[in-house]
Amino acid sequence: MNSAQVRKDLSYLDPPGVRGVGYNVAALRELLRRELGLTRKYRVAIAGAGNMGTALTVYPGFVESGFEIVAVFDTDEQKIGMDIGGVKVASLDSLEQLSRASRATIGIIATPAEAAQAVADRFVAAGIRSILNFAPAVLEVREGVKVRRVDLTSELQILAYHLAVERD
């Protein structure tokens, strides 16, 4: 990536630059944050309070970046009512109701693969249009709903590929 590329990309946003002088860095930073949608707060609901769901709930990076975990769901009676990083685990039965009530706009799926599609359907029914899926499953959702999959196996396979290439 060179300076021409940077200038070209920035030029689409009508950046706060002055020829011969430079960019106003603070203003540029704010422009980019605004343009990338990072100036707002987002409320996140997490399905699954296992190790992965718990790790995500207490992940410090989320809060720092304006993401607030507003609900955590699980089916395990033992876990319901437990406090995880300040959030009380709720029954999966209350997913639609509580997701709506807490005005979550992003749903995270940290359930076993078998439950992932049903949870996705319920998130969508609750009005959620952005889903982050950690379960090793490919989800079908209707148009207008955005799903991102964090595919842990693929990550390792990419590293394995590089090891294989090195060896040859």
Next chain:
Amino acid sequence: MNSAQVRKDLSYLDPPGVRGVGYNVAALRELLRRELGLTRKYRVAIAGAGNMGTALTVYPGFVESGFEIVAVFDTDEQKIGMDIGGVKVASLDSLEQLSRASRATIGIIATPAEAAQAVADRFVAAGIRSILNFAPAVLEVREGVKVRRVDLTSELQILAYHLAVERD
């Protein structure tokens, strides 16, 4: 992606195709698996036995894809000796020794951000050349070492971007 793209890509691998007939699917599948380095087993060491490290250790997708967790490390005396999915948690002090002894080739960092760089250095010292980093930290490693970062915050930010775009 269209058929021309697929044929073009496959053509680099001298695929088992016959004009007018088609590809030998089983042979093609094996060619791709071999070419992608997916036919070998890989031994993986995990640093950090918190929620994330535990989730990764018991993640069913890894075993299915030929990745074997051979060591898990933590600093917490309470955790050392504990069994997680058939692996005994070892002291972080033994990282180099045990990583070598277990012939791990991939290291996963699931520690707090503060510890990540030191752990990476020690994985490299133990001969590991591929690292998957879940800590919210950018790692410096010498040439020849491959680091992939799973950036959970970025994943949410990408979803947030799409929400922002929809709204406009």
Next chain:
DNA sequence: TAGATTGTTAATCGATTAACAATC
């Protein structure tokens, strides 16, 4: 031969980069 499908060439498309005019 007619129909099908791969492998490859050439055309097209889009993204990157070099160059430079427009400024301060």
Next chain:
DNA sequence: TAGATTGTTAATCGATTAACAATC
């Protein structure tokens, strides 16, 4: 004016795709 740096145009580069020859 000389030096610096942005914004934009045009050239270059590389990737995708259309087209078709080579087969079975």
